[in-house]
Amino acid sequence: GAGVSQSPSNKVTEKGKDVELRCDPISGHTALYWYRQSLGQGLEFLIYFQGNSAPDKSGLPSDRFSAERTGGSVSTLTIQRTQQEDSAVYLCASSARLGNNEQFFGPGTRLTVL
């Protein structure tokens, strides 16, 4: 069956522009997570969703970052006024439900801010 998919796979943008990153979780998975992987910071948690609500947004680095999830499925991570330090691989994961269930990761979106 289909795994977690993310689009685009690569995104190059200019400093100051807005970007949207998309995640399609595994069908039926109620929990969805966003992480960021960068050279300096390693793998960092950003936000997670249970259904369409986000109980924990504590990892979002600044108010330029936001995320939403609609229909309990697709999620979009938006970065406004991008900065060079936003350059990283953005990973999405989903699990059947919140808890000890395995998180299945997507291939990531590599964002480069020039």
Place this chain on the structure above:
Amino acid sequence: GNSVTQMEGPVTLSEEAFLTINCTYTATGYPSLFWYVQYPGEGLQLLLKATKADDKGSNKGFEATYRKETTSFHLEKGSVQVSDSAVYFCALSLRANAGGTSYGKLTFGQGTILTVHP
């Protein structure tokens, strides 16, 4: 705060050598512990997990034991193969209580690059 510390890499071994990658953690509450692996060109995937003290997780010849007394979850394999070359991440997630489900979000270590030569 909660954190995971892994041994510095990269680690380079010959095929059939014994592997240990150290992982220690600090956490408030009741952590579940995980090892994730990222093969070249692929996404992160769960390798093994343990949800309570003294549990041993195992998969593909890899093992790790949840040691509460030393707050450790070291990854071991008796005989590595070239195909084990990858980046390995130790991670934790917290549970509200000893028997509860976890909050879900993972806190990762910095990753250890393993290269196995024939």
